[in-house]
Amino acid sequence: MATLEQLATEKYVLLTTFRRDGRAVPTPLWVVPDGAGLGFWTVAGSGKLKRIRNSGRVTVAACDMRGNPSGDAVEAQARIGDEADRERVKAGIRKKYGVFGRLTLLFSRIRRGTDGTVAVLVN
Numbered sequence: 474m475a476t477l478e479q480l481a482t483e484k485y486v487l488l489t490t491f492r493r494d495g496r497a498v499p500t501p502l503w504v505v506p507d508g509a510g511l512g513f514w515t516v517a518g519s520g521k522l523k524r525i526r527n528s529g530r531v532t533v534a535a536c537d538m539r540g541n542p543s544g545d546a547v548e549a550q551a552r553i554g555d556e557a558d559r560e561r562v563k564a565g566i567r568k569k570y571g572v573f574g575r576l577t578l579l580f581s582r583i584r585r586g587t588d589g590t591v592a593v594l595v596n
Contacts, residue, residue: 474545477595480504480533481511487536488513488595489546490524497532498524501540503574504533505565510596512554512562516581517591525551525593533595554592562592 480486481504489499500521504511511533515521525531532546554562566574581590 475535475547477510477533477547477549478506480535480547481506483535485536485538485540486511486513487534487540487542487546488521488551489532489534490521490551491528491530492524493527499540501536501538503566503570504595505562505569507558507562507565507594508596510549510594512558512565512592512594514559514562514566514590514592516585517589522553522591522593525553531595549595551593551595554594558594559590559592 485501486504487499487501489497491497502513504513529550529552531549531551534542534546535544536542563578
């Protein structure tokens, strides 16, 4: 079974959050290493953030860009990060995803401004 540190090195990870009624909502996304866990960056006000605020319970698994899992899911807890966390995760995206990461961050800043995104940390 993979650990969060191993999953943080994958190109794509399937994050599954849970609705109040228990239904799972899977989302493929980019992740970066963050200590013993992983971090990701998402739009403020997204559905996954609402579900994480309600319950930090998540599962993560390696996947392809379409969200097809390629390994076992790991149970974890997610929390919304602060400004320092967001800057650290953005720096990780620039480093790990290169030009595509930089362009994604640039277009997001143009479209949403600097406060339009948040970091989420998974441990």
